[in-house]
Amino acid sequence: AQRVTQPEKLLSVFKGAPVELKCNYSYSGSPELFWYVQYSRQRLQLLLRHISRESIKGFTADLNKGETSFHLKKPFAQEEDSAMYYCALSGGSNYKLTFGKGTLLTVNP
Amino acid sequence: NAGVTQTPKFRVLKTGQSMTLLCAQDMNHEYMYWYRQDPGMGLRLIHYSVGEGTTAKGEVPDGYNVSRLKKQNFLLGLESAAPSQTSVYFCASSLSTSGRAYEQYFGPGTRLTVT
Numbered sequence: 001a002q003r004v005t006q007p008e009k010l011l012s013v014f015k016g017a018p019v020e021l022k023c024n025y026s027y028s029g030s031p032e033l034f035w036y037v038q039y040s041r042q043r044l045q046l047l048l049r050h051i052s053r054e055s056i057k058g059f060t061a062d063l064n065k066g067e068t069s070f071h072l073k074k075p076f077a078q079e080e081d082s083a084m085y086y087c088a089l090s091g092g093s094n095y096k097l098t099f100g101k102g103t104l105l106t107v108n109p
Numbered sequence: 110n111a112g113v114t115q116t117p118k119f120r121v122l123k124t125g126q127s128m129t130l131l132c133a134q135d136m137n138h139e140y141m142y143w144y145r146q147d148p149g150m151g152l153r154l155i156h157y158s159v160g161e162g163t164t165a166k167g168e169v170p171d172g173y174n175v176s177r178l179k180k181q182n183f184l185l186g187l188e189s190a191a192p193s194q195t196s197v198y199f200c201a202s203s204l205s206t207s208g209r210a211y212e213q214y215f216g217p218g219t220r221l222t223v224t
Contacts, residue, residue, distance in 0.1 A: 009149065034212075043113075044152075044199065044215040086151060096142075096167070097213060101151035 002027040002091045006100035013077050014108050021072040021103045023061075023087030032090040033063055033070040034097070039083045047072075047085070057081070077107045110135050113216040115200050121222045122190040130185040130219050132200030139205035141183040142213065143167075143175060145196040152199065158183055159205065190223045197221070 003026040013019050025031060035047040048056045050063040050070060061072045070087060087100040116131040132141065143155040154167030158177040172194060174186045183202075187194060197220050201213040 006151075043217050044201075046212045049212070096154060096157060098154075099144075099152040101149060 002031070002089050002098045004087050004089050004098050004100035006085075006087055006103050008103045009101070010104050010106070012106045012108060015079055016076050019074050019077040019081070019105065019107075021085050021087075021105065023070045023072065023100060025068050025070065025087075025089050027068075027089060027091045029091050033061070034088045034090070035059070035061055035070075035072050036086045036088055036099075037083050038086070044086070077105075079107045079109055081105060082107045112136065113200055113202055113214050115198075115216040115219050117219060118217065119220050121224065122187075123224055124191060126190050127186070127188050128190065128221075129187075130198055130200075130221075132183045132185070132202075132216055133181055134183075134200075134202040134214070135181060136202060136214065137180070138202035138214070139180075140203045140213075141177065142201040142203075143173070143183065143185045144199045144201065145169065145194075146199060146218070147196050155185065155198075190221075192223045195221060195223045 005024045033050040036044045037047045038044045059074045063070050084102050084104050086102045088097040090097050113134045139160050142157040144152040146152050153169045155173050156175040158164045161180040164175045176184045197218045199218050200216040203213045204211040
């Protein structure tokens with residue numbers, strides 16, 4: 001079975017502060033990990049995936065297989081980063097996504 | 110391209126009524142999915158389809174049925190709505206290939222209230 005845990009429902013930081021959204025997963029094989037973001041009243045969209053090893057909007061995430069984690073980080077948060085963030089895992093041959101419960105990030109001015 | 114569209118955007122049903130949610134995509138994607146989003150629960154997969162004419166159960170399929178008669182459309186049906194089905198429903202689609210998972214593209218959502 002595959003499982004994704006996002007331990008923080010809510011995270012509040014001030015503009016310019018570093019932010020880290022935690023994601024831990026459980027999967028016996030080689031997973032593919034993603035971060036999706038949902039801005040207020042908008043549809044979910046892909047933020048980044050571990051296989052690309054890219055930085056999007058200043059966010060990065062590194063897959064740590066030893067700790068089974070895929071934490072999302074940004075060194076300097078901006079107000080426009082306020083959104084709901086979902087970590088998701090894909091494993092197996094049918095490429096279904098298992099989502100965490102989400103973390104609502106609020107960046108205060 | 111419109112991407113993924115959903116019809117309707119909002120709906121209020123009474124307990125026991127039935128309805129169908131329509132999802133359409135114009136990206137020629139093989140895979141399509143239906144999720145429900147509830148506060149504190151994240152997104153949970155209801156049903157999915159890996160191609161025209163095929164469907165499979167997801168994590169929370171009870172009370173829902175689906176059909177994929179055309180590649181571009183994926184319908185979600187509620188035969189007898191219950192208050193527990195009050196939720197926001199999202200449709201998504203993705204490419205299919207062997208060896209890796211592709212990005213899922215989401216629709217704007219349908220907000221359903223069952224009274």
